[in-house]
Amino acid sequence: MKRGMGTTLLAGGVILGALQFASPWVQGEELTQQLKPIKNYKVLTAPVEQLHLDTPKLPDMTGYTAEAVEAKIDRSTRGHVVVRRMLQQDALKDFIGGNERLREWVRRQQGMPQAIFVEGGYVTPEDLAKALPDSQFSETEPGVYLARLPLVVAQGASLQIGKETRDFRLSQERGAFLVNDGKLFVTGTQLTAWNEKNKSPAWFQKPEEFRPFLVSWGGSELYIVGSKVTSLGYDNSKSYGVSITQYTPGQAKRLKRAAPTGWLLDSEFIDHWYGFYCFEAENVVIKGNTYRDNIVYGIDPHDRSKRLLIAHNTVFGTKKKHGIIISREVDDSWIVHNKTYDNKLSGIVIDRNSVNNLVAWNEVYQNHSDGITLYESSNNLLWGNKILSNQRHGIRVRNSVNIRLYENLSAANGLTGVYGHIKDLSNTDRNVKLDPFDTKVSLIVVGGKLAGNGSSPLSIDSPLSVELYRVELLAPSKSTGISFAGVLGEKQDEILDLMVRRKKAVLIDPVESQAELQD
Structure with a gap:
C-alpha cells in the first residue's frame, strides 16, 4: 500500500x-492518461494514530487593538504640506501611465494634474485645511473635510484621520484618491468617496466609472480601526477600493521597498469594488470588520501575500x-x-x-x-x-x-x-x-x-x-x-461497514496492478 x-x-x-508532486503541468498524451478515471479501488483499514x-x-x-494602533503614531515631528504635479512621482506613476489615464485627471482638474503631498512628519486634516485653498482641500462643515485633489502620504510621513474628523471625503468629480507611501492612520472616523453633485457617497453605478480609492504601497503601513469606509474603487489597476500592494515589478525592483503591511480592525467597509485587496503584502491583520454589499469580492488577498490573519x-x-x-x-x-x-x-x-x-x-x-x-x-x-x-x-x-x-x-x-x-x-x-x-x-x-x-x-x-x-x-x-457518489458510491457497503459499524478508519486506495486487485 x-x-x-x-x-x-x-x-x-x-x-x-x-507528498511527491508531479510536474506543474502536463500536456498531450500524458494529460489524457492522467484524466482517465481509475476504475479499481481497494477499501482498507487505516492506522488511526x-x-x-x-x-x-x-x-x-489580543494585541490588535485601537490602543496598540494609537501607540504607533509618532507626533513628535510635525510634517508639512505641498502641492506638486502628478507627473514623475513614483507613488502616482501607476495612475498616470498612458495617455488615457493621464487625460482622466487633466479633464477632472481642467489643467496639468496636481496632487497634495504630506511630507516630513505628522499631519492631520486640520493641517491640510489650513495649508491649502478651498479649491484643493477644505473643511466644508465642522469636522467634515473634502479633498479635491489626489492626496499622497510620502515616505517618512504620516497622516492621521482621527475621531476629530466626522467624515473625510474624496471628491469623485475632481478625481481625488488617497495614496499611502508612508504611514496612514484612519481611527474612529469615516472615509467616504463623495459625489459632490448628489451630496452623497459615490455609490457604485458601473465598473469603469471612476471612483476614489485608497492604495498603500510597498514599505508603507496602513491602519484602519473603528471606522466606516464607503464607496471606494472601480475596475482599474490598483484602484480597487482599499488596497495594500507592493509596487509594480519594474518599480519594485528599482525602489527596493519592503513588503507593505497593515491592520484593519473593527471597521465597516461598504460598496467597494473590492472590499479589500492585497498584493505581495505580509503580516496583514484583518480582524473584527464588517464587509457588506461590496461589488466583486469582500476580502481578496492576492499574489504571494504571506502570513495574513483574517479573523x-x-x-x-x-x-x-x-x-x-x-x-x-x-x-x-x-x-x-x-x-x-x-x-x-x-x-x-x-x-x-x-x-x-x-x-x-x-x-x-x-x-x-x-x-x-x-x-x-x-x-x-x-x-x-x-x-x-x-x-x-x-x-x-x-x-x-x-x-x-x-x-x-x-x-x-x-x-x-x-x-x-x-x-x-x-x-x-x-x-x-x-x-x-x-x-x-x-x-x-x-x-x-x-x-x-x-x-x-x-x-x-x-x-x-x-x-x-x-x-x-x-x-x-x-x-x-x-x-x-463517485468512487465512494461503488464501495459504499464496504466503507459503511468499516467506518460506521466497526468504527474503523477507512482508506480508499487505487489498485496499482491486477495482482493487487486479486489480493
Missing part, C-alpha cells in the same frame, strides 16, 4: 504535506463573486472565526496554489454557490467549520492534494456535503505557466458531520486516495437513505 502522505504539524496548526491532529493553535490576537469578520452581500478569497500563492495564513453568507458565489475560496493555510471555525452559510471552495491549492487544513444551506456543495475540492477536513459540519447544502474532483483546465483562458495545476485530488476527512445534503454526503471522483474516520452521516435527504 503506497500512501505518500507523511505530514508535519506547523505552528498555527497548518499542515505541510510530504496517523490521522490524529491536535486542535490547531492560533496566533495571539472574526462578517462578510455578506457581495454582488458578483465570493465573500472571502485568497488567490495565487497566498500562503501560511489563517482564515478563522469569520461569518460569510449571502454572497453571489462561494463564501470562502482558496485558489491558485495557495498552500499551508488554516481555515477554521468559520460559519459559512446561504451563499449562492459553494460554502468553502478549494481550487488547485494543496496542503491546506479545514477545521471545525459550520457550512450550512449553501446552494451548491458544502465543501468543494478541485485538483488539490493533501486536503485535511477535520471536525467540520456540512449540512443542508444543495448538492454534496463534500465534493472532490479533477478538471482539465488546459483549454480554458488559464495561463498554465503562471497558474500551474495537477489533475489530482486526495482528501482526509476526520470527524465532523455530513447531514441532509441534497445529492449525497460525499462524492469523490478519481482520487489518489481518500481516508475517512469518525464521520457522522445523518439525516439523508433521499428516501433511500445514505448514498455516496
Whole structure:
C-alpha cells in the first residue's frame, strides 16, 4: 500500500504535506492518461494514530487593538504640506501611465494634474485645511473635510484621520484618491468617496466609472480601526477600493521597498469594488470588520501575500463573486472565526496554489454557490467549520492534494456535503505557466458531520486516495437513505461497514496492478 502522505504539524496548526508532486503541468498524451478515471479501488483499514491532529493553535490576537494602533503614531515631528504635479512621482506613476489615464485627471482638474503631498512628519486634516485653498482641500462643515485633489502620504510621513474628523471625503468629480507611501492612520472616523453633485457617497453605478480609492504601497503601513469606509474603487489597476500592494515589478525592483503591511480592525467597509485587496503584502491583520454589499469580492488577498490573519469578520452581500478569497500563492495564513453568507458565489475560496493555510471555525452559510471552495491549492487544513444551506456543495475540492477536513459540519447544502474532483483546465483562458495545476485530488476527512445534503454526503471522483474516520452521516435527504457518489458510491457497503459499524478508519486506495486487485 503506497500512501505518500507523511505530514508535519506547523505552528498555527497548518499542515505541510510530504507528498511527491508531479510536474506543474502536463500536456498531450500524458494529460489524457492522467484524466482517465481509475476504475479499481481497494477499501482498507487505516492506522488511526496517523490521522490524529491536535486542535490547531492560533496566533495571539489580543494585541490588535485601537490602543496598540494609537501607540504607533509618532507626533513628535510635525510634517508639512505641498502641492506638486502628478507627473514623475513614483507613488502616482501607476495612475498616470498612458495617455488615457493621464487625460482622466487633466479633464477632472481642467489643467496639468496636481496632487497634495504630506511630507516630513505628522499631519492631520486640520493641517491640510489650513495649508491649502478651498479649491484643493477644505473643511466644508465642522469636522467634515473634502479633498479635491489626489492626496499622497510620502515616505517618512504620516497622516492621521482621527475621531476629530466626522467624515473625510474624496471628491469623485475632481478625481481625488488617497495614496499611502508612508504611514496612514484612519481611527474612529469615516472615509467616504463623495459625489459632490448628489451630496452623497459615490455609490457604485458601473465598473469603469471612476471612483476614489485608497492604495498603500510597498514599505508603507496602513491602519484602519473603528471606522466606516464607503464607496471606494472601480475596475482599474490598483484602484480597487482599499488596497495594500507592493509596487509594480519594474518599480519594485528599482525602489527596493519592503513588503507593505497593515491592520484593519473593527471597521465597516461598504460598496467597494473590492472590499479589500492585497498584493505581495505580509503580516496583514484583518480582524473584527464588517464587509457588506461590496461589488466583486469582500476580502481578496492576492499574489504571494504571506502570513495574513483574517479573523472574526462578517462578510455578506457581495454582488458578483465570493465573500472571502485568497488567490495565487497566498500562503501560511489563517482564515478563522469569520461569518460569510449571502454572497453571489462561494463564501470562502482558496485558489491558485495557495498552500499551508488554516481555515477554521468559520460559519459559512446561504451563499449562492459553494460554502468553502478549494481550487488547485494543496496542503491546506479545514477545521471545525459550520457550512450550512449553501446552494451548491458544502465543501468543494478541485485538483488539490493533501486536503485535511477535520471536525467540520456540512449540512443542508444543495448538492454534496463534500465534493472532490479533477478538471482539465488546459483549454480554458488559464495561463498554465503562471497558474500551474495537477489533475489530482486526495482528501482526509476526520470527524465532523455530513447531514441532509441534497445529492449525497460525499462524492469523490478519481482520487489518489481518500481516508475517512469518525464521520457522522445523518439525516439523508433521499428516501433511500445514505448514498455516496463517485468512487465512494461503488464501495459504499464496504466503507459503511468499516467506518460506521466497526468504527474503523477507512482508506480508499487505487489498485496499482491486477495482482493487487486479486489480493
